[in-house]
Amino acid sequence: xxxxxxxxxxxxxxxxxxxxxxxxxxxxxxxxxxxxxxxxxxxxxxxxxxxxxxxxxxxxxxxxxxxxxxxxxxxxxxxxxxxxxxxxxxxxxxxxxxxxxxxxxxxxxxxxxxxxxxxxxxxxxxxxxxxxxxxxxxxxxxxxxxxxxxxxxxxxxxxxxxxxxxxxxxxxxxxxxxxxxxxxxxxxxxxxxxxxxxxxxxxxxxxxxxxxxxxxxxxxxxxxxxxxxxxxxxxxxxxxxxxxxxxxxxxxxxxxxxxxxxxxxxxxxxxxxxxxxxxxxxxxxxxxxxxxxxxxxxxxxxxxxxxxxxxxxxxxxxxxxxxxxxxxxxxxxxxxxxxxxxxxxxxxxxxxxxxxxxxx
Numbered sequence: 167x168x169x170x171x172x173x174x175x176x177x178x179x180x181x182x183x184x185x186x187x188x189x190x191x192x193x194x195x196x197x198x199x200x201x202x203x204x205x206x207x208x209x210x211x212x213x214x215x216x217x218x219x220x221x222x223x224x225x226x227x228x229x230x231x232x233x234x235x236x237x238x239x240x241x242x243x244x245x246x247x248x249x250x251x252x253x254x255x256x257x258x259x260x261x262x263x264x265x266x267x268x269x270x271x272x273x274x275x276x277x278x279x280x281x282x283x284x285x286x287x288x289x290x291x292x293x294x295x296x297x298x299x300x301x302x303x304x305x306x307x308x309x310x311x312x313x314x315x316x317x318x319x320x321x322x323x324x325x326x327x328x329x330x331x332x333x334x335x336x337x338x339x340x341x342x343x344x345x346x347x348x349x350x351x352x353x354x355x356x357x358x359x360x361x362x363x364x365x366x367x368x369x370x371x372x373x374x375x376x377x378x379x380x381x382x383x384x385x386x387x388x389x390x391x392x393x394x395x396x397x398x399x400x401x402x403x404x405x406x407x408x409x410x411x412x413x414x415x416x417x418x419x420x421x422x423x424x425x426x427x428x429x430x431x432x433x434x435x436x437x438x439x440x441x442x443x444x445x446x447x448x449x450x451x452x453x454x455x456x457x458x459x460x461x462x463x464x465x466x467x468x469x470x471x472x473x474x475x476x477x478x479x480x481x482x483x484x485x486x487x488x489x490x491x492x493x494x495x496x497x498x499x500x501x502x503x504x505x506x507x508x509x510x511x512x513x514x515x516x517x518x519x520x521x522x523x524x525x526x
Contacts, residue, residue: 180208181202182209184213184214185236187217187221199230199232209233211231212250214241222238237249272439273439274323274353274354274356275354275355276324277349277355277356278358278359279369281360283358283389284358288312289422291314291323292323321432324351354438354509359386359387359388360388361393362389377511380475380511384417384435385418387418387420388420388422390421391421414498415509416509418430441506444505462493462500463493466482466483467482477507477512479512480517481514481516489516
């Protein structure tokens with residue numbers, strides 16, 4: 167916790183030091199105040215839980231922090247927030263012009279069931295300890311966002327709580343809701359697996375959840391340093407044979423403990439995010455159809471992309487009901503290979519050729 171506090175102070179432009187009016191100015195508060203004073207960073211001393219006038223009289227002891235006038239707040243009753251926002255506006259320096267805004271970043275959610283090493287992986291990507299790491303499952307209850315620069319790219323990294331099938335308390339339930347929200351605001355999800363446990367039903371459910379939300383997905387086999395008796399090639403073959411629906415999804419082998427696979431994960435995420443927003447000309451799509459007509463084994467007249475996110479293609483045929491699952495998988499694999507859509511969900515809609523007039 168001490169190292170995390172130091173990292174947070176050193177990387178910040180403004181510090182909001184939040185104290186608790188009910189517990190008073192504690193020994194731990196004093197230790198943190200000393201670190202803040204030595205940093206010489208701009209600071210706002212905010213005292214929360216000032217929920218009534220009686221607690222307002224307790225503010226005097228917070229002057230011991232030596233950080234200026236304490237700002238009383240009540241998050242519960244939404245009191246003092248406008249003053250806090252105004253203090254932030256006044257004290258926060260302008261962001262450097264070279265810093266990419268969140269809207270232009272590659273948004274990556276790190277997902278997986280509890281205890282597959284998400285927080286360790288998150289911290290290794292960042293290069294410092296931002297999230298508490300514990301061997302016990304479920305240590306991370308909240309999602310945490312951090313903006314970083316790597317290889318001339320800007321990444322918004324979102325660490326999430328692990329998704330469980332059942333919840334033992336309300337905190338776990340709401341952590342799960344925040345995980346769903348983290349997936350929603352991402353472009354690319356890194357699904358972490360623990361190779362020492364194989365691939366479990368929960369892993370497949372999370373993969374299907376990511377796909378159902380139209381997000382790109384990369385498989386990250388974390389803790390690879392623990393696997394001594396199998397090669398990456400053999401493990402990948404076993405994984406795809408065991409779970410065929412992972413076909414066409416990039417698989418990255420990593421070790422958060424050793425810092426291996428981090429660069430590849432970011433590089434692949436950047437590549438996939440660019441493909442997510444790509445729109446393909448109808449002429450190019452129909453050239454692909456013509457090139458692979460023999461392999462498709464069905465008569466396709468016309469294909470057009472109608473949606474970018476998720477990537478949706480409408481294919482015109484004589485009889486959509488005659489199109490089998492094998493035909494769909496064959497065309498999907500061809501599109502992934504030709505358009506480099508690995509890891510990206512592809513939606514195929516087959517329609518009668520007489521319906522194409524409305525799409526032209």
